[in-house]
Amino acid sequence: MTEPLLELSGVKAGYGAIEVLHGVDLALRPGTLLALLGPNGGGKSTAMRVIAGLHPATGGEVRYAGRTVNGISAQDAARLGICSIPEGRGVFPNLTVRENLWAATGTGARLKDMEEKAYGRFPILGKRRDQLAGSLSGGEQQMLALSRALGTDPAVLLLDELSMGLAPKIVSEMYETVAELVAGGLSVLVAEQFARAVLPIADSAALMLHGRIAATGTPDEIEDRLAGDYLGG
Amino acid sequence: MTTFLTYTVLGLVLGAVYSIAASGLVLTYNTSGIFNFAHGAQAMFGTFLYWHFTQVWNWPTWLGLIAVIGVAGPVMGAALHALIMKGLRGTADVTKIIVTVAVLLGTVYLAQWIWNPDEARTIDMFFGAGAKVTLAGVTVRYHEIVCLVAAVAIAALLRVLFTRSRAGVVMRGSVDDPDLLRLNGHDPERAAMLSWALGSTLAVLAGVLVVPISGGAMDANMLTLLVIDAFAAAMFGRLRSLPRTFAGAMVLGLTVTYVLAYLPSAGTFTGNLRVSLPMIILFVVLVVLPQDRLRGAAVRTRERYRVPSVRSAAVWGAVLIAVVYLYSLLLPDAGVTAFALGMTFAIVALSLTVLTGYAGELNLAPLSFGAIGTIVAFHFGVTGEGLAARLNVQGVLLGVLVAAVVGGLVALPALRLRGLYLALATMAFGVFLSNMVLRDTTEHEWFGQRFTIFPDGSLVIPPLKAGPLDLRDGTAFLMTATVLFALLGIGLAALRNSGYGRRLAAMKDSPAATAMLGQSLVRLKLSVFMISAGIAGLGGVLMSSAHGTVSQETFTITGSLALLMLVVVAGIGYISGALFGGLIAGVGSAVLVSTFNDLALEHESMSSLYTAVGQLVLVGTALVGMGVGRNPSGFVHDVAEAYRSLRAAKPVLYGGGAAGAVLYVLALTDVIGTWTFAIAALCVLMLLPVIGKSVLEEKGRRETPLELLGIDEPYTDELRARLDRELGLPATVRKGGAGVPA
Numbered sequence: 001m002t003e004p005l006l007e008l009s010g011v012k013a014g015y016g017a018i019e020v021l022h023g024v025d026l027a028l029r030p031g032t033l034l035a036l037l038g039p040n041g042g043g044k045s046t047a048m049r050v051i052a053g054l055h056p057a058t059g060g061e062v063r064y065a066g067r068t069v070n071g072i073s074a075q076d077a078a079r080l081g082i083c084s085i086p087e088g089r090g091v092f093p094n095l096t097v098r099e100n101l102w103a104a105t106g107t108g109a110r111l112k113d114m115e116e117k118a119y120g121r122f123p124i125l126g127k128r129r130d131q132l133a134g135s136l137s138g139g140e141q142q143m144l145a146l147s148r149a150l151g152t153d154p155a156v157l158l159l160d161e162l163s164m165g166l167a168p169k170i171v172s173e174m175y176e177t178v179a180e181l182v183a184g185g186l187s188v189l190v191a192e193q194f195a196r197a198v199l200p201i202a203d204s205a206a207l208m209l210h211g212r213i214a215a216t217g218t219p220d221e222i223e224d225r226l227a228g229d230y231l232g233g
Numbered sequence: 234m235t236t237f238l239t240y241t242v243l244g245l246v247l248g249a250v251y252s253i254a255a256s257g258l259v260l261t262y263n264t265s266g267i268f269n270f271a272h273g274a275q276a277m278f279g280t281f282l283y284w285h286f287t288q289v290w291n292w293p294t295w296l297g298l299i300a301v302i303g304v305a306g307p308v309m310g311a312a313l314h315a316l317i318m319k320g321l322r323g324t325a326d327v328t329k330i331i332v333t334v335a336v337l338l339g340t341v342y343l344a345q346w347i348w349n350p351d352e353a354r355t356i357d358m359f360f361g362a363g364a365k366v367t368l369a370g371v372t373v374r375y376h377e378i379v380c381l382v383a384a385v386a387i388a389a390l391l392r393v394l395f396t397r398s399r400a401g402v403v404m405r406g407s408v409d410d411p412d413l414l415r416l417n418g419h420d421p422e423r424a425a426m427l428s429w430a431l432g433s434t435l436a437v438l439a440g441v442l443v444v445p446i447s448g449g450a451m452d453a454n455m456l457t458l459l460v461i462d463a464f465a466a467a468m469f470g471r472l473r474s475l476p477r478t479f480a481g482a483m484v485l486g487l488t489v490t491y492v493l494a495y496l497p498s499a500g501t502f503t504g505n506l507r508v509s510l511p512m513i514i515l516f517v518v519l520v521v522l523p524q525d526r527l528r529g530a531a532v533r534t535r536e537r538y539r540v541p542s543v544r545s546a547a548v549w550g551a552v553l554i555a556v557v558y559l560y561s562l563l564l565p566d567a568g569v570t571a572f573a574l575g576m577t578f579a580i581v582a583l584s585l586t587v588l589t590g591y592a593g594e595l596n597l598a599p600l601s602f603g604a605i606g607t608i609v610a611f612h613f614g615v616t617g618e619g620l621a622a623r624l625n626v627q628g629v630l631l632g633v634l635v636a637a638v639v640g641g642l643v644a645l646p647a648l649r650l651r652g653l654y655l656a657l658a659t660m661a662f663g664v665f666l667s668n669m670v671l672r673d674t675t676e677h678e679w680f681g682q683r684f685t686i687f688p689d690g691s692l693v694i695p696p697l698k699a700g701p702l703d704l705r706d707g708t709a710f711l712m713t714a715t716v717l718f719a720l721l722g723i724g725l726a727a728l729r730n731s732g733y734g735r736r737l738a739a740m741k742d743s744p745a746a747t748a749m750l751g752q753s754l755v756r757l758k759l760s761v762f763m764i765s766a767g768i769a770g771l772g773g774v775l776m777s778s779a780h781g782t783v784s785q786e787t788f789t790i791t792g793s794l795a796l797l798m799l800v801v802v803a804g805i806g807y808i809s810g811a812l813f814g815g816l817i818a819g820v821g822s823a824v825l826v827s828t829f830n831d832l833a834l835e836h837e838s839m840s841s842l843y844t845a846v847g848q849l850v851l852v853g854t855a856l857v858g859m860g861v862g863r864n865p866s867g868f869v870h871d872v873a874e875a876y877r878s879l880r881a882a883k884p885v886l887y888g889g890g891a892a893g894a895v896l897y898v899l900a901l902t903d904v905i906g907t908w909t910f911a912i913a914a915l916c917v918l919m920l921l922p923v924i925g926k927s928v929l930e931e932k933g934r935r936e937t938p939l940e941l942l943g944i945d946e947p948y949t950d951e952l953r954a955r956l957d958r959e960l961g962l963p964a965t966v967r968k969g970g971a972g973v974p975a
C-alpha cells in the first residue's frame with residue numbers, strides 16, 4: 001500500500017478546558033476517498049478544523065505528505081494544497097458569486113480559470129454570477145463552495161457535511177462531482193452523517209464516536225456496523 | 234441666482250467633506266463589522282497634529298499633509314486595529330459601541346491635554362483664503378475645489394477598490410467569515426488592518442479639509458461632533474453602498490447650507506437648527522430606510538450576567554444604605570454633596586441596566602432624558618423664591634412621567650431598529666435635544682402662555698422638599714438618593730425575575746424567536762424604553778438639584794457616553810454595575826481631576842505634574858473603557874465571582890470584615906484621613922479574593938468529580954458552556970435528523 005498523504009496519529013484537541021478529540025488516528029491514502037462517519041457531536045468537524053489549521057491540536061501529530069504540520073496556520077495549509085470546505089455554507093453571503101470565486105484565488109489560482117471550471121461544471125452559477133451568494137439556494141451555495149475545490153487544484157479536499165439541509169437528489173449530484181474529482185487523482189476526506197450518500201463512492205470509512213475512531217474498514221464493513229450496533233438497525 | 238449658486242457650491246463642498254468622512258466609516262464597518270464612533274475623534278486628532286506640524290513647527294503645507302495623511306492617519310488606524318478592534322470579534326453590539334466610544338473620549342481628553350483648549354487655533358485654507366476663481370459670478374476658492382476633487386476621486390477609487398480589486402473583495406469578505414477567508418489562503422487580520430488604516434486616513438483628510446471651511450477656532454469637541462454629522466450620510470447608504478453614501482453626503486451638505494441661507498436668521502432658532510440638522514436627518518433616515526431583517530439564529534456573545542434574587546437584592550440594598558450612611562459620617566460637607574451627586578448618576582445608570590443589561594436595547598443619551606425631567610420639574614415643580622425655593626414631589630413625578638412619555642415617543646419610530654441603529658437613533662435624539670431644546674433661550678407663546686424653555690441658558694434647580702423631608706441638608710439628600718437607588722434596585726430585581734423580565738431576556742437573546750412565540754416585541758420594547766426613560770428622568774431631576782445650576786453643558790452627549798462607558802466597564806447587567814459606574818461618572822473623575830487641579834494651584838512648583846496626573850486620570854478611564862472588549866461582562870462580575878469562591882474560606886471573610894471595621898474606627902476617630910480610609914478599604918476589598926484563593930489552594934486542590942461541579946465548585950462560564958453543549962444548545966444551528974438510520 002502507498003504511504004498515506006494525510007495522517008493523524010493520536011490527535012487531541014478541545015475547546016477551552018474541555019477535550020473533544022481524545023486521540024484520533026486516521027490515514028488518507030492518495031487518490032482515495034475516506035468517509036468519516038458518526039453521530040452529532042462526535043468530533044468530526046473538530047477533526048476537520050484541526051487538519052485545516054483553524055484549530056490547534058493539543059496532542060498527537062498531523063502529518064501531511066510525510067511532514068509534521070502541527071500548528072500550521074490555515075493560510076499556509078491552504079497554500080500547501082489542503083482545500084477545506086467547512087460545515088455550513090462555505091461561501092461569503094455578502095459577496096456575489098463571481099466575487100466569491102475571486103476570493104477563492106488566494107492560493108494562486110487565476111480568476112478566469114476558476115470561473116471557467118465553476119460555470120462549466122455548474123452552469124446555474126454562471127447565470128447567477130452577479131447575484132449575492134447569500135441569496136442563492138442551499139444547493140447552489142454548496143455548488144459554489146465546491147467550485148473552490150474544482151478551480152484551485154488542491155491535493156487534499158476536506159468536505160464537512162456536504163449534505164446539510166439539501167435534498168437527496170442534490171446530495172447525490174454533489175457526490176458525483178466529488179467522485180469525479182477522486183477519479184482525477186484528488187484525495188478526499190468527507191465528514192458526513194448521511195452515510196448512505198457517501199459510502200457508495202468511498203474507498204474506505206471510519207466511524208467516529210465521542211472523539212475517538214471506533215472502527216475503520218471498507219465501506220461495507222462500516223455500513224454493517226452502523227446499522228448493527230450503533231444505530232440499532 | 235448668483236446667491237443660490239454660491240450656496241449650492243458651498244453646500245457641495247460641505248457635502249464633499251462629509252462624503253470623505255462617511256466613506257471611511259463605511260469602509261471600516263464593512264470589513265470589521267464595527268461602527269467606529271471614534272471616527273470623528275480620529276479626524277480631530279489628525280487635524281490638531283496637522284496644525285501642530287504646520288503652525289508650531291512651521292513645516293510647509295505639503296510636508297504637513299504627507300505627515301498626517303501619509304503617516305499619522307494610517308498608523309493611527311493600524312494601531313487601533315492591532316491593539317483594540319481585533320479583540321472585538323464575538324462581542325455584543327453594546328461592547329463594540331462602548332469600546333469605540335472609549336476611544337473617542339480618550340482621544341478627546343488626550344487632545345485637550347496636549348493642546349490647551351483655551352488657546353485659539355486656526356488652520357488656513359490650501360493656497361490661502363485669497364486664492365480663488367470666479368465662474369458665472371460665483372467665487373470658488375482653490376481650497377473648495379480641492380475638497381470637491383478629493384471627494385469625487387476618493388469615491389471613485391474606493392468603488393474601484395471594493396468591486397474591481399481582489400484586495401477589496403477580500404476586505405468585504407472578512408466581516409462575513411474570517412475563518413473562511415483563512416481557508417482561502419488570505420489573512421483576514423491584514424485585510425482588516427488595511428481597512429482601518431484607510432478609514433483613519435480618510436477621517437484625518439476630512440478633518441484637515443473641514444476646519445478652514447467651517448471657520449472659527451479649532452475645538453476638540455466641536456471637531457469630533459462635526460465628523461459625527463457624517464454618520465447621517467453613511468446611513469443613507471445603509472452603511473454598505475458607497476455611491477449612496479456619496480449622494481447622501483451631498484444632500485446633507487446642501488440641506489444644511491440652504492437652511493442657513495434661506496431661513497430667517499432672527500433669534501437662535503436657525504443657528505440651532507443648522508447645527509442639529511444632520512442629527513435630525515440621521516434620525517429620519519434611520520427610521521425611514523428599510524433595515525436588515527431580524528437575524529434568525531441567536532447570537533452567542535461573550536457577555537454573561539447572573540440574575541439576582543429579590544431577597545438578595547433587598548439584603549444588599551440594606552447593606553448599601555448602612556455603608557453609605559457610615560461612610561457619610563467620615564466625609565466633610567463638600568464630600569457628602571459630591572457623593573450625593575454620584576448617587577444621582579447611579580440612579581440614571583440604573584436606567585441603562587434595565588434597558589441594555591436586561592433587554593439588550595441601547596440608549597446612548599440617558600442624560601437627555603434626565604434633561605427632560607429637569608426642564609419639566611423646573612417649570613412645574615418649583616415653589617418659593619431664592620433660598621427658600623424648593624422642588625415639590627408633584628414636579629418630580631411629572632418630570633418622570635414626561636421623560637417616560639418622551640422615551641416612548643423616541644422609541645416608537647425606532648422600534649424596528651436594533652443594536653447599532655437604535656443606538657444611533659438615540660444619539661441623534663440626544664444631540665438634537667442639547668442643540669435645539671437646551672439652547673432655546675428665546676420666549677415662546679403657546680396657548681396664550683408665555684414661557685422660555687431654557688431662560689438665560691441655565692436653570693436653577695432647588696432641592697426637593699417632601700413633607701418633613703428637606704433635602705437642603707447634604708446628608709438627607711445623600712441618604713434619600715441612596716434609599717431611592719436601593720428601592721429601584723430591588724424593584725428592578727423583582728422585574729427581572731418576573732415573567733416580564735424573562736420576556737425581556739428572551740428578546741435580548743433572540744428577537745426572532747420571541748416574536749415567533751407570539752410575544753409582542755413592540756409592546757415589550759416600548760414599555761422597557763418608557764421604564765428606562767422614567768428612571769433616567771428621576772435620576773436627572775435629582776442630579777440637577779444636586780448640581781444646583783444646570784446648563785446645556787450638563788447634558789452633553791459626551792457626558793452620556795462617558796456614563797454609559799463607565800457602567801459597561803463596571804457591568805451593565807448588574808445593579809451594582811450601575812452603582813459603581815454611576816458613582817465613578819458622577820464623582821470619581823470630577824473629584825479626582827479637581828483635586829489634582831487644586832493641588833496644582835496650591836503647589837506651583839509641582840503644578841504641571843499635578844495637572845498632568847489629573848489629565849491622566851481622564852485618559853485612564855477611557856483606557857479602561859477600551860479594555861472592555863477583553864472583559865465584556867464588567868469588573869463587578871469578576872469581583873462577584875471571586876467572592877463567590879471565598880465562601881469556602883470563611884476565616885478570610887471574617888478577617889476582611891474585621892480589618893474593615895478597624896479601619897472605620899480609625900477613620901472615625903480621625904487617626905487616619907478619609908482618603909486613606911477609602912483607599913485602604915478598597916485595597917482590603919480587592920485583596921480578599923486573592924488571599925482567599927491562596928488559602929484555598931493551600932487546602933489542597935482535588936479534582937471535583939463531574940457530578941459535583943456546581944455543588945462543591947463554583948459554577949463557571951466554562952461549565953455553563955459545557956452544559957449547553959451537552960444539552961445540544963450551541964449557537965450554531967444543528968441539523969435535524971441526527972443519527973437517523975441511513
Ligand SMILES: Nc1ncnc2c1ncn2[C@@H]1O[C@H](COP(=O)(O)OP(=O)(O)OP(=O)(O)O)[C@@H](O)[C@H]1O
Pocket residue numbers: 015020038039040041042043044045046047087161193958959963967
Ligand atoms: N466552538 C466551540 N466551542 C465549544 N465547544 C465546541 C465548539 N464547537 C464544537 N464544540 C463541541 O465539540 C464537540 C464536537 O463537535 P463537532 O462539531 O466536532 O462534532 P461533529 O461530529 O462535527 O457533530 P455534527 O455531526 O453535529 O456536525 C461537541 O461536543 C461540541 O459541542
Ligand SMILES: [Mg+2]
Pocket residue numbers: 044045046087160161
Ligand atoms: Mg460537524
